[in-house]
Amino acid sequence: MEFRLGFAGFGVVARGLCEILIEKREMLQELYGLEWKVVAISDFRLGSIADGNGIDIESVLETLKNGGRIDNVDAPVKGWDVPTMIKNSNANTLVEVTYTDVKTGEPAMTYIKAALDNGMHVVSTNKGPVVKAIKELRELAEANGVRYGVEGVVLSGTPVLNLVEYTLAGNRISEVKGMVNGTTNYILTKMEEGMGYKEALEKAQELGYAEADPTGDVEGWDALGKVVILTNLIFGKSLRWEDVEREGITKISAEDIKSAQEEGMRWKLIGSAKLLPDGTVKASVKPKKLPLSDPLAGIPGATNALTFVTDELGPVTIIGPGAGKRETGYSLLIELINICRFS
Numbered sequence: 001m002e003f004r005l006g007f008a009g010f011g012v013v014a015r016g017l018c019e020i021l022i023e024k025r026e027m028l029q030e031l032y033g034l035e036w037k038v039v040a041i042s043d044f045r046l047g048s049i050a051d052g053n054g055i056d057i058e059s060v061l062e063t064l065k066n067g068g069r070i071d072n073v074d075a076p077v078k079g080w081d082v083p084t085m086i087k088n089s090n091a092n093t094l095v096e097v098t099y100t101d102v103k104t105g106e107p108a109m110t111y112i113k114a115a116l117d118n119g120m121h122v123v124s125t126n127k128g129p130v131v132k133a134i135k136e137l138r139e140l141a142e143a144n145g146v147r148y149g150v151e152g153v154v155l156s157g158t159p160v161l162n163l164v165e166y167t168l169a170g171n172r173i174s175e176v177k178g179m180v181n182g183t184t185n186y187i188l189t190k191m192e193e194g195m196g197y198k199e200a201l202e203k204a205q206e207l208g209y210a211e212a213d214p215t216g217d218v219e220g221w222d223a224l225g226k227v228v229i230l231t232n233l234i235f236g237k238s239l240r241w242e243d244v245e246r247e248g249i250t251k252i253s254a255e256d257i258k259s260a261q262e263e264g265m266r267w268k269l270i271g272s273a274k275l276l277p278d279g280t281v282k283a284s285v286k287p288k289k290l291p292l293s294d295p296l297a298g299i300p301g302a303t304n305a306l307t308f309v310t311d312e313l314g315p316v317t318i319i320g321p322g323a324g325k326r327e328t329g330y331s332l333l334i335e336l337i338n339i340c341r342f343s
């Protein structure tokens with residue numbers, strides 16, 4: 001299949017994907033029959049260009065690296081906003097990587113709907129539209145005979161959605177649990193190495209894992225959002241934020257860490273969703289003491305790890321990196337490969 005890619009937004013993730021596509025052009029063609037060109041880019045800040053025959057994407061990346069703008073690169077069309085690009089370009093796939101608004105899902109949701117209605121595939125790392133309207137958007141994609149690939153919207157560096165959809169297909173999954181917030185896992189790891197909570201938090205901030213206001217991470221809000229998305233995508237539910245029990249790591253003291261160590265246990269902030277016999281889901285984000293024999297207990301630092309409890313295989317655990325330029329770019333590549341495989 002030949003992708004004619006149109007990019008909505010051309011920041012970190014978009015460039016990560018382009019780097020991989022350029023470096024792996026031959027491999028992708030040989031193994032998956034995946035051919036591609038970029039026919040349009042529309043970015044608020046960096047400008048917009050389009051060329052139905054293919055943009056010189058190496059030049060775009062080089063220009064941006066040198067501090068230039070996208071529209072410094074030669075192209076027959078300049079200045080299209082995203083809706084115009086969707087309507088007027090010859091792109092057959094929208095790579096939607098604009099900014100996230102989890103409250104409204106906009107403007108990404110409008111772009112995605114327009115593209116699907118236009119018969120374009122969509123791949124996106126934007127969690128806003130998924131939180132707001134995943135069911136509606138998936139139905140719209142199906143009605144139009146195209147795909148809406150969202151691997152990167154949660155745990156972007158760890159491909160959990162594809163693992164469930166393809167590799168674990170045929171299993172009944174009864175529970176998903178694990179560390180879905182790298183910052184808190186890093187802090188707990190450092191506390192186990194002997195740092196106090198405050199010192200460990202400062203170190204996490206110094207390394208850029210934690211924000212200046214760490215509430216979202218340490219009080220479990222970020223993990224809660226991920227548990228909601230995972231539950232709704234994996235179990236097909238409509239869980240809301242208020243349905244999830246939440247407790248962060250701020251009450252865990254150095255003494256708690258030490259006494260757990262003495263018992264051969266380790267504290268982790270665990271996000272979990274368990275399917276109950278009546279078909280409902282019980283979900284929570286809570287610190288839990290795990291025995292060292294639990295694979296989740298052995299995962300240090302800012303790493304994602306999720307265990308899926310399945311009926312055929314028992315527990316299956318995936319461990320992987322958090323977000324990042326190439327990692328999140330790769331999550332888009334998986335979805336492009338899926339389009340080749342399953343279209």
Ligand SMILES: NC(=O)c1ccc[n+]([C@@H]2O[C@H](COP(=O)([O-])OP(=O)(O)OC[C@H]3O[C@@H](n4cnc5c(N)ncnc54)[C@H](OP(=O)(O)O)[C@@H]3O)[C@@H](O)[C@H]2O)c1
Pocket residue numbers: 008009010011012013014042043044045046082097098099100107125126127152153156323324325328
């Ligand atoms: N970076 C990661 O590791 C990661 C991981 C998982 C998910 N994501 C998600 O992936 C998406 C892209 O992330 P990123 O890190 O690439 O962001 P980024 O570097 O900030 O790039 C986004 C680009 O899109 C532009 N933009 C925003 N709204 C737009 C619109 N309506 N039309 C056209 N251009 C628009 C931005 O311009 P302005 O700066 O002017 O707004 C910016 O140049 C986000 O939704 C993010 O939450 C990122």
